[in-house]
Amino acid sequence: xxxxxxxxxxxxxxxxxxxxxxxxxxxxxxxxxxRVWYTDKDGELKPTQKGIxxxxxxxxxxxxxxxxxxxxxxD
Numbered sequence: 001x002x003x004x005x006x007x008x009x010x011x012x013x014x015x016x017x018x019x020x021x022x023x024x025x026x027x028x029x030x031x032x033x034x035r036v037w038y039t040d041k042d043g044e045l046k047p048t049q050k051g052i053x054x055x056x057x058x059x060x061x062x063x064x065x066x067x068x069x070x071x072x073x074x075d
Contacts, residue, residue: 002030009045012036018045030056 004025009018016039024031035051054062 004030009037015039020045020047024053026053032056032059032062 002023002025004023007021007023009020011018018037020033020035020037022033022035024033031053033051033053036048037045038048040046
């Protein structure tokens with residue numbers, strides 16, 4: 001069985017928002033989810049609609065694009 005769950009919460013530094021990196025399963029497929037979560041009035045993290053679920057067949061392409069973008073940013 002594949003591992004699923006929260007990999008990491010990355011603090012966005014604004015209004016208690018985090019970028020949650022999570023591996024989940026939906027209809028038998030495993031996805032890498034990147035989604036913005038916010039802290040509600042009770043201090044509980046809740047998901048927003050801002051995010052993306054990346055299917056396994058696109059992992060390598062997304063990873064390559066992020067690596068390429070990193071070189072653009074550092075130049």
